[in-house]
Amino acid sequence: MFAAFASIMEREFDTLVITYPSNTPLTYTALELLVLESLPTDRPFVLLGESFSGPIAISLSARQLPRQAGLVLCSTFGSVPTIYLRAKHDWVVPGTASALVSSMHRDTRIIEIEAPHFLLQVAPEEVARHIRGFLKTLDGT
Template sequence: MVLPGLDGGGEWLHEFLAAMAPRFDARALAYPNDPTLDYDALVEWAWPQLPAHEPFALIAESFSGPVAIRLAARRPLQLKALALCASFACAPRPPWSPLGLAALPAWLLHAAPLRQAPLPWVERAVLGRWSDPQRRERLRATLAALDPAVLRARLGEVARVDARAALGDVAVPTLYLRAAGDRLVSADSWEEIRRVRPQAECVALQGPHFLLQARAKDAAAQIGRWLAASMKDLAN
């Protein structure tokens, strides 16, 4: 089960989901477009949708890392693995800033209209050198569909989040897929996860923050190999 990034939808995950098949039946959840749903509420919303009668893994992109961590900490019976992609357990620090998002003033985090930020700036931040006309158009459509109130609320949640205690309660194998060209989440996020959960594994893949979009096939291959090895280890 794949939990989406800040946009909350699974529309731009189709290539990654297809690359996971046929070995894995990967499905994406799409969050309700509701600005009142904070991290706690999203955990409660997602919990009853987890498979109850078949083994599954949680794959969380960026924003959804804390949701997946808190779900995994509840130890659902059929959960076998957790994979975090370009994500974080607590408020991340961009590579270009010495400060985390929590240090930014509230007025900046809630500035509007965020979805109307210049496309070239957003493109550089999330796609970098992996941008192309097709991805630019998809990014444009994603930004146009975002509710500014939802986006502001989720950015505020990211700035305050701390799921490290829950991470310590996770009992399944954990993978961190790091985007080596990430301009939004620094390597500090992986280091913090490793500090809390030393058993976690990290795989670095050349790519931007939108790793599951820009490097869909390679990301699926890395996660698929790790899942297959983890399942084999659990069976032994």
């Protein structure tokens, strides 16, 4: 599902896609634990949460993980992002979600991408370009 996006990011960054089990329904708490146990402990990392995974990335970020250098949210809902990638033609998450996130955190940078909901799948090059630019502004990545 994320092969094109991961392939683009892997050109410059160590990339890890954490997949959720497709045969067992899990709660947000169980998914958060699955992600936490999969994160690197030996190097800095940036969490990226798309859609349903946004709240999980936000919750993990609230823990102030020692090696986490940043947070990227794509077409999701929640608060406390550093950048928010918004799909201009999103039919799942309304544009008001990014406005709400921005109102909760003044330093949020909203980047609008001419695409539908699944940004990582339909606009991997453009999303990767914005994330690369963001990652290059962070210390320790």
